[in-house]
Amino acid sequence: MGYKVAVVGATGNVGRExxxxxxxxxxxxxxxxxxxxxxxxxxxxxxxxxxxxTQDLDTFDFTGWDIALFAIGSDATxxxxxxxxxxxxxxxxxxxxxxxxxxxxxxxxxVNPEAVDGxxxxxxxxxxxxSTAQMVVALKPLHDRARIxxxxxxTYQSVSGSGKEAMDELWSQTKGMYVPGQEVEPSVYPKxxxxxxxxxxxxxxxxxxxKEEWKMVAETKKIVDSAIKVTATCVRVPVxxxxxxxxxxxxxxxxxxxxxxxxxxxxxxILVVDKREDGGYVTPVECVGDYATFISRIRQDSTxxxxxxxxxxxxxxxxxxxxxxxxxxxTLGKRVLKKG
Numbered sequence: 001m002g003y004k005v006a007v008v009g010a011t012g013n014v015g016r017e018x019x020x021x022x023x024x025x026x027x028x029x030x031x032x033x034x035x036x037x038x039x040x041x042x043x044x045x046x047x048x049x050x051x052x053x054t055q056d057l058d059t060f061d062f063t064g065w066d067i068a069l070f071a072i073g074s075d076a077t078x079x080x081x082x083x084x085x086x087x088x089x090x091x092x093x094x095x096x097x098x099x100x101x102x103x104x105x106x107x108x109x110x111v112n113p114e115a116v117d118g119x120x121x122x123x124x125x126x127x128x129x130x131s132t133a134q135m136v137v138a139l140k141p142l143h144d145r146a147r148i149x150x151x152x153x154x155t156y157q158s159v160s161g162s163g164k165e166a167m168d169e170l171w172s173q174t175k176g177m178y179v180p181g182q183e184v185e186p187s188v189y190p191k192x193x194x195x196x197x198x199x200x201x202x203x204x205x206x207x208x209x210x211k212e213e214w215k216m217v218a219e220t221k222k223i224v225d226s227a228i229k230v231t232a233t234c235v236r237v238p239v240x241x242x243x244x245x246x247x248x249x250x251x252x253x254x255x256x257x258x259x260x261x262x263x264x265x266x267x268x269x270i271l272v273v274d275k276r277e278d279g280g281y282v283t284p285v286e287c288v289g290d291y292a293t294f295i296s297r298i299r300q301d302s303t304x305x306x307x308x309x310x311x312x313x314x315x316x317x318x319x320x321x322x323x324x325x326x327x328x329x330x331t332l333g334k335r336v337l338k339k340g
Contacts, residue, residue, distance in 0.1 A: 001339050002028035004064065005329070006089070008080065009071035010034035010045045010054055013164055014094055017322035018069050023048035025326060028339065035060055037076075062087035066337060069325050070094055085123035090332060092325050098126040099219060106222050108133055109327040110269040111140040115223075116331050125328055130320025131155050131212065131234060131243055132219040137293045137319070138247065138312050140224055141267035142260060146306070147252035150229040153216065154246045157201060158239040158284060161316050162188055170194055170238055193238050201234040210234060242284025243316040251306040257298050260308055264295050269319070274298050282313045293319055 005022065009015040015034075022029060034045045036054040043054045057076075062068060062084040070077055070084075074097040081091045081098075098104040105115040106126045119125045128136070139148060159166040166188045173194035176183040191198050202211035213232040220230050237244075265272045271292040273282045281296035293314040301307030314320060333339060 002030035003066040003329075003333065003337070003339055004031045004033075005029050006033040006035055006060070006062065006065050006068040006084075007045075007071070008035045008057060008068055008084075009076075010052075011036045011040045011043050012071055013160060013167075013317055014071040014321045015069075016045060017317045018071060018325060019045055019047045021318065021322050021326045025330070027326060027329065028333070033060065033065070062089040065089040066339070067092065067329050067332070069329065071321070071325075081124060088123070090119060090337075091124045092127060092328050092332075093124060094127045094321055094325055096129065096215065098122075098124050099128060099215070100222070101126070106219060107328050107331070108136050108223055108324060109331045110267070111136050112223055113331045113335070116328065116335055119332065119336070125332065127321065127325045127328065128219045128223060129212070129215040130161055130316040131157060131232075131245065132216050132223070133320050133324050134243065134293045134312055134314035134316075135216070135245055135247060136220055136223050137267075137269045137314075138264065138295055138310065139220070139228075139249070141263050141270075142249065142251070142255065142308075143224060143228070145253075145259075145263055146255040148225070148228050148249055149252055149306075150250040151220065151231070152248040153230070153232045155201075155212075155216075155232065155234045156197075156237045156239070156244040156246075156284075157212075157234060158242050158316055159193060159236065160241045161201075161243065161320070162236070166193075167240055170240065174238070189236065193236065195238060197238070198236040199233065201236055239284050241288045241315060241317060243314060243320060244284055245312040247310050247312055248301060249308045249310070250301075250304050251308070254306050255308060257300050257308060260310075261298050264298070269293055270295055272296070272298075281311060284313055287313045287315050289318070290315055291318060291323055 035057040103121040105118040212234040216232040282294035297311035
């Protein structure tokens with residue numbers, strides 16, 4: 001016997017990716033529903049070799065459904081997630097709404113699978129921010145060995161993290177640079193994204209950081225260890241899919257780069273590609289469509305005691321969102337629900 005699964009926000013980038021990954025990983029689905037707002041009612045979505053038509057989220061009854069994967073914004077989630085949870089359906093939420101709620105587990109299955117067990121307080125499990133998810137996969141096995149004191153991370157985040165309209169803006173702006181009369185002014189972003197980088201993701205906070213940077217700090221503490229100090233600079237770059245991060249780590253104990261490389265090679269969810277030669281590293285273009293978090297450029301930082309640098313790349317629509325949500329569902333199934 002398998003699961004009854006609802007994908008909420010099935011017509012968006014992340015929702016469609018959730019459907020792809022459920023099919024690819026052969027998640028034990030007995031029945032699947034694809035839900036969207038009324039304006040998308042009847043839109044077709046692919047699930048393996050099946051074509052499904054979206055149903056109206058507003059009128060859908062979650063009673064008798066096992067798991068709902070939510071890929072809609074926080075405002076809509078605030079309305080519909082409690083309804084699903086109250087009906088007995090476990091919500092796995094990709095928005096930021098519940099991530100910092102102490103009664104809702106924030107889970108990356110390679111890092112803290114045991115946290116899933118706390119789902120029952122609200123019948124909700126939170127999926128972390130895309131930039132956090134890939135970073136903590138890399139940090140956890142190193143933290144277990146040498147205890148991380150401080151992390152300094154600079155991100156290079158693709159436009160797909162802002163949705164389809166942002167991807168369209170990058171495409172049309174790039175084309176407009178070469179075609180007179182087809183220039184496109186910024187609308188999704190505050191400045192031109194084509195051939196540019198923007199050190200601004202989400203809203204600005206009082207201390208000068210952005211909400212995206214704050215998320216990386218708060219979520220790393222909740223998922224890995226509250227004692228880790230994190231400082232982040234989050235940057236949007238003109239890449240369609242795939243987030244990259246330059247991570248500087250300060251440990252309590254000495255850890256050389258060879259041992260770190262060996263630890264990461266053995267860690268779940270990670271592929272190390274680290275040759276000190278031209279092209280001996282992974283870039284966002286190469287990670288698209290892959291499940292792994294790729295680690296390259298592992299090297300000592302001689303400017304601090306017990307320091308390492310590394311380069312971390314992952315498909316943000318997969319590990320940063322849809323894949324992690326499906327992995328949470330798999331973990332929930334194995335640890336708690338035990339069907340399929």
